[in-house]
Amino acid sequence: MTRGRNSLLDRRALFTTGAAAALLAATGASAGEPPRRGGRLRLALSGATRDDTWVKGDGLFMQVARQGLIFDTLTEVTGNGILKGELATGWQASDGARQWQFDLRSDVRFHDGSPLTARDVVASLQSVLTEAEVAVQDDLKVQVTLATANPDLPLLLAQSRYVIRPAHAPEAGIGTGLYSLRRFSAGRQVLAERVESHYKDGTAGWFDTVELVSIPAREVRAQALSEGLVDAADLPARPRYRERGDVTLQADSAGGVSALSDDLRQPPNPGRQAPMDNLRAPERWWFG
Secondary structure, eight states: OOOOOOSSSOGGGTTOOSHHHHHHHSOOOOTTSOOOOOOEEEEEESOOOTTOOSSSOOSHHHHHHIIIIIOOOSEEEOTTSOEEESSEEEEEEETTTTEEEEEEOSSOBOTTSOBOOHHHHHHHHTTTOTTEEEEEEETTEEEEEESSOOTTHHHHTTSGGGOOOOTTOTTSOOOSSSEEEEEEETTTEEEEEEOSOOTTTTTSOOOSEEEEEEOOOHHHHHHHHHTTSOSEEEEOSSOTTTTOTTEEEEEOTTSOEEEEETTEEOOSSOOOSSHHHHTTHHHHOEEO
């Protein structure tokens, strides 16, 4: 694995954990506008193909489907730009940041009811951390030994390619995320429903259902938003909505734009490195 500056946030926020991070990361919503539960979020996204699976396909469509919807990662960059644990409750480095230990939450189950264990984490990470050894220490502890030291590893593991899947069904679209899969049509649609109980209850996951629709043509995505057929869409940097009062534009550093209906709300200081609030729109946004 190569070291290097990760683009998600500044290094000064890397190890901001503890009470202050927990407070800032709860919802990010202002005191005057608390999140509301309910409704169906419809996102028109690019990047899907008919060859997409739950383990293959890196377009925006499948990235949002994986990280913002069905699966979780060990760590998370919150809407406030803070790095904190998601499936991991904490981590420790040794040997000059070459060896890492991650402690896992004990209250997590996959959507099929099976509990999350270290074996699931090892099975998920060993194929993507190609220059590392990932090993079980006990049921809720994982050790990662890198070929070369990397102090950015906890930040790296917040990216969408490091989602955690069940070892017994890695390709089935079964995760630990806030939404469980109800329908998947490769290159076309993902439909998911909010799980009844989740460790993020009260802090994220405000929609009852989320639908991702693949629309390859940017003009058609724009038209779908104009006609109220979807609530948000990823658009080119200069869409036709610049002067519209019913659409909010959120630019990202890559030159793209997320266009949101004004019915949608999100925490302040959303991500700017990728569209759709660093891929976690379904769990962070709400209708207001």
